[in-house]
Amino acid sequence: MPTSTPIPNPGDVIPHFQPILTMDTQRIFAYEVLGRWLTPEGTRSLGPFFHDPSVSTEDHIRIDRVIRQKAIAALAKAPKDTRLFLNLKPSWIYSFRDRPEQLPTLKFLREHNVDPSRVTVEITEDSFNDDIEDLARVTQTYREAGCQIAIDDVGSGFINFDRIAYIKPNILKLDLELVKKCTREEFFKEVLASFANTAEKIGAFLLFEGIETEEEVQIALSLGARYLQGYFFAKPHDEFLSPYVFHHCLSYQIRQFVDHALWETHSDQRASDALRSSLLECLPRWPEGTAPRWRKADEFISRFLDLLPGLVSRVYLCDERGYQCSSNFTRRRGEWITEEEFRGRNWAWRPYFLNNIVKATYKETGKLSSTYTDAHSGCKMRTYIYPAGDELFLCLDLCVD
Template sequence: MKELSRYTEPVPLEHEVKPYFQPIVSMQTQRIVAYESLGRWEQNGQVRSLGPFFQNPDIPDERHLAIDRVLRERAIEYMAQADSDSKLFINLKPSWIYQRFQATGELPTLHYIARHGLDPSRVVVEITEEEFQGRLDELSSIIERYRRAGCMIAIDDIGSGYSNYDRIASIRPHILKIDLKLLKKSATHVGYEAVLNSFSILASQMGSSLLVEGVETKRDLHQALKVGARYVQGFLFSEARAALQPSTAYEAMLQEELSEYTRQELAKHRSLFAVMESLNDLVSGEAVIESEADADSLIEELLESVEDHVVKVYICREDGRQISSNFRRREGCDWEIDPGYRGANWIWRPYFIPNILQMNHQRQGNLSQVYTDLDSSRPMQTYSCPIGGKHYLFLDLVV
C-alpha cells in the first residue's frame, strides 16, 4: 500500500473541501433541472479543482475515497436543505462501488441520502469512466440497488476510454452523458459528427436521455440540439459555483438560441424539399426498362437536366440488384460511365428495404439523411424514386 507521507505535494484536509455545483439545463423547459457536484479545495482564500488530486496515482486510494465521501455527503446535505427541486448528479467510480459493497455489503451514498432526508428520486448516480477489473454482472447488480432505492443512473463520458457498449447495455442507464471536448480531441470532423449521431441513435433505442456536456459555445449548443440532446451542460452556461442559481437563469438565452436553430433548420429543410420536388418533376415513373441498355439510356437522357450537385446516378431493381451502369460526375462536369457496377446488390444496406417499401406505398421519391460517402468521404444525401415498374432511380447529391 502506498504511504501518504511519500507524497510530497500538499493534499487537502477534510475541512478544506467543499462541493460546488455546475448547472444542467433542460432543452425541453430551458430551465436548470439538475446540478453536478464537483469537488473544490478552499485554502488560504483560493479555490481550486480537486481533479488533479483525484487523478494523481501517487495518492493512496483510501485518501481519494475518504475525501470523495466527505464531498458526497456535503453535497447531499446541501441539496436536501436547499430551496430547490433540482436533481443532484453524484460521480461514483465503478471500482469504489464494487470494492466497498464486496467488502461490507453497504452503499454509503444511500446512507447519506437517508440520513439527510433527500428524496432519492432527486439523485442521479453517475458512473464515471474508469477501467474496471471486476465482474460486470456483479457491478450491474450492485448499481441496480441504487435504481431500486429510487435513484436515477447515468453513465459518464460515453465513447471514451472504458465506457464501452457492454457496460452500457448491462447497466441500462436513464441518462447517457457525452463530452464534446473529449470527442473533439479524438476524432476528425467527419468522424466526430458520425460518433455523435451514433450516440443519439443508441440513446433513443435504449430509452435513455442524452446529456451533452462540454458545451462552451453557441455552435456547440446547436450541435447538441442536432443530435437530440435533452440536457446540456458547460461553460456556455456556467462554471461550477458554491451556490445554486435561479432555475430561469439561462431561459432567455436558450429561447433565443432555440429560435435561431429552428430558423436555420427550417431553411435548410425547405431547400432540401425544393431539391426533391425538382427531381420529382424531372423523372417520369412510366419509363419502360427491360434491359441494362434501357436503364443506361434512361439515365443518359436525364443527365442534361440534373443539377451540378448531383454526382452519381444509377438504377436498381427492388431486390437490390443494380441494373444500370454507374454514372459518376468528374471534376470537369463530364460523366464517367462504369458498367462494372451492373449486378452489384445493395440489399445489405440497412435503409434499402424500408426505403423501397416507403416508395412503393407513397409512389414518390424521398431524400435520405446526410451520410458520409464511403469512396469520397464527402457528406452526401441520396434521392430515390420509383421508375419503370419495379425499378428505382438513385441520385447521390453533395451536401
C-alpha cells in the same frame, strides 16, 4: 509512497454545484457536485487531488465521501425539485459487489431523509478491468432504490458499448472534447451522432457537458441534447440557483436552433422538388421489346444522362428489395462511365435505403437521404430515390461537398 498533492483536511472540503439545464422546460434540471478545497490562498478545485495517481485510493474515497455527504445534506434543505449528479468511479462501486446494501451514497440519503429519485449516480470514465456484469448488478441497487444512472464521458478512451449495454443508463454524458472537435472536423460530429442514435435506441437521454460557446450549444441541440452543462451558462457555485435563471438564454438558443433546422428542412424539400421536376421533364418511356431487364435498364438511363443536373455524380436502378438492376453510370471529369460490375449488387443494408424506398412508393415522389460519406470516394453524398415504374427505383447519388 509520498504524494505530490497534499491531503486536504475533511473539514476544509466543500461541494460546489454546476447547473445542468434541460431543454424541454428551459430550467435547471440538476447540479453536478464538484469538490472544492478551502485554503488560506482561496478556494481551489479538488480535480488535481482526485487525478493524482500518487494519492491512495483510500484517501480519494475518504475525501469524496465527505463531499458527497455534505452535498446530500445541502440537498435535504433545498426545494424538493432540486436534484444532484454524484460522480463515482466504477471501481468504487464494484468494491461493494458482495454487500450492495451498504453502498455509502444510499446510506447518506437515508440519514438525511432524501428521496433517492433526486440523485443521479454518474459513473465516471475511469478504466475498469473487473467483471462488468458484477458492476451492473451493484449499479442496479442504486436504480432499485430510485436513483437514475448516468455514464460520464461517453466517447472518451475507456468508455465502450459493453458498459452502456450492461448498465443501461438513463443518461449518456458526452465527452466535451468531442463536442469541441465538432467545430473543426465534421467527422467528430458523425461520431457523436452515433451515440445520439444509441441513446434513442436504448431509451436514454443525452447530456452534453463542457459547453463554452454558442456554436457548441447549437451542435449539441442538432445532435439531440436534452441536457446541457458548461461555463457558457454557469461555473460551479457554492449554493443552488433560481431554477429559471437561464430561461431567457435557453429560449433564445432554442429559437436559433429551430430557425436553422426549419431552414434546412425547407431547403431539403425544395431540393427534392427540384430533382423531381428535372426528372419529370427528362425521363423517357421504359424501353419495349424482349431484351433482358438489365439491358433495358441501362438503355433507359442512358437516354437522359446528359439532361441531369451537374451535382448528380452516379445513376443506377434498383428494385424494391435493394438489388441493382442496371450498371452504375458514374460521372468522371464531365464524362459518363458505365460500370457493369455493379449489376446484381444489393444495397438494402444501407441504413436509409429501404425506408426511403417505402416512402417513395407511398408518396409517389422522390425521397432524399441524409448526408453520408461515400466509402469509395470519401466525398459527402446524398442519394435521391425516385419511383421509375415497372417496380424499379431510380437512384441518383449527389455530391454535396
